[in-house]
Amino acid sequence: MAKIGLYLCECGPNIADAIDLDRVAAEIEKDGKVAGIERHKLFCSADGKKFLAESIKKNGFERFVIAACSPKQHEGTFAEVASDVGLNPQMFQLVNIREQCAWTVPDKEQATGKALRFIRAAVTRVQYHQALEQKEIDCNPDVFVIGGGIAGIEVALRTAHKGRKVFLAEKGELGGMLKERGLLFPAMEPAGDFLGPRIDALRNNPQIELFENCKVKEVLGFFGSFVALLETQEGKEIELKAGSVVLATGAQAFNPKELAEYGYGKLDGVYTADEIEKRGVGKLLTESAKPVKSVAVIHCVGRDKLGYCSKMCCVNSMKIARQIREQSAETEVVELYRDLCLPGKGYDRFYKETEAKGVKFARFESVEVTGGDSGLTVKYKQPGGTGAELAVDMVVLSTGLAANPSNPELADMLSISVDESGFFVEEHAVLNPVSTMTEGVFIAGCARGPGDTRDTIVQASATAGKVLSSLVPGKRLQLETRTSEVSEKLCVGCGTCVTVCAYGATTLDESRHIAVVNEVLCRGCGNCASACPSGAAKHRHFTTRQLNQEVTEILK
């Protein structure tokens, strides 16, 4: 029998206070299955790892069990120690006596009992562990960007700048929502001033291949080796290969047609912010049939319908309001807002400047726009319930941003999800905000959720950084080690495993009438092993034998 060492981590007071480690050590020693037991205050610290490595070497342990925290926390840490001392990284078992024992069982006696069951199961299991080979493949460092708004452009330029080959597919023209903007808050600079040069840089960069007016039909493959199929307007198909995919499909201004209370599309003089910017504020004022003496800008249009605050529309409303005041000093502008959302740096100042330009602010709870011969009437309820009314010549509806309708289709292709509003879901909303659940698939800009240009650029930079650091040219890609394999002897060629595998990793070898697993595609879920009627499919490191041994020991 292999020489097994047991390590008990105190985790400061976290484990030591909740579990009687002396008793654990005494009982396990009595079992006589381990060759040595050692303790440390913090095994994951530099000192702890060094202690562990030296102890394994000194004692000549061939396998070890470490009772500490969750494998989700430190399995990788101790696998590294195992590798460092020349053991195969599968040759240990981390037992979770912290999260799933010390922290949930208040009674020390009971916690100690549970820890013992856990540890005994691990001591048994580790004897059945098998060394696995870490396989590597060449990876493709090229980048495939979907969406040619500012987010996609930025990712493309930044990654191409570092020498990557970039493919950028845009379903229409480049520029996204910014291409129809005039001035941008908060600096009030023309959007074209920085979008134009960026688009030129994109077109002139030999590293970047642009596919405008193209539809993404399919994306297959995996991190390091994706294959995408595009279709041009003329129906021509183009295939391209890349190692990572960036979703920069942006968002779109919400269309308030379906909301009857604003009279949009029915009443003359009611415009959306988006529309006003597309036509130009000055033009609208001068071309209007009768002079525009008063304007109401209504905030939060579509917020309830969308189910979220879009973060950029309050400031955008002010941008329009102050432009009106600047171009026509006699025009009165009232902003009707529900809450003022000023999340960005300098936005509070922007608000004060807007007020200083004579823009009035009034708070509302509900609002209705009606029309008559003399003009438009905006009836609104103030906080507290009293009603108020404004007679105006023009109404500007400040709408939020709605998700891009093609997101669900792309999410399906890439095995990620969209949230209830249709934006792509991040790998972790706080800790991994630009990666997704599929390795090698990233998000940038409004595809992730509404935001302004600055948010978009910050994210695009982060995404570019992630892309550059995750696939380094020349570096080989490490494959999942805990994959499945099929025993040629036992397989009856029934094809069940082929049906259940979500990754197309198993196929039937027609000539030999057996299933084969493609280790590059296999993600190691183990579904095929449960499905196989003959026991031929085996899930490495989670074999039936290993799991049965674990179960039996736990129940002893």
Added chain:
Amino acid sequence: MADDGAARQLDKEILSPKPGIQSPAEGGGDFQPRIVGFLCNWCSYAGADLAGVTRLKMPPSMVAIRVMCSSRVDPLFVLKAFLAGADGVLVAGCHPGDCHYQTGNYYTRRRFALTLKVLEELGLEANRVRLSWVSASEGGRFAEVVTEFTETIRKAGPNPAKTEVFL
């Protein structure tokens, strides 16, 4: 999913505890059930960790076995656990639609329905097994599932397979 309605119905059938045979003589008292919990790495195991991180108290009855996906839980593991003396077996995975491996838990659900049938055939109460969906953020739900399931098993008493041969 196209079969969402049917799937939900199936969920209702197999996720809700069935009234089982109760053995009052053995139930209650000092009986501390032994429950094996097969938890998928990405959701339920993380949910169990979160229950710990937020210091939620639970009975010590359930000992977890980590599998990468709930679809790794072969119905035979459940039977094996009963033969080895488990008083209850919990299988927990990501919510339908959220499986880290796309569709694994749909297979789990079907296999679990099959497991229930087999257990009934063998004369073991169906309420000794449970399938639950617990996400990585549902530490509270995990603690509830364990507490409630432990109570059910406590009422049902020790696994009769320990003393009676039923195979």
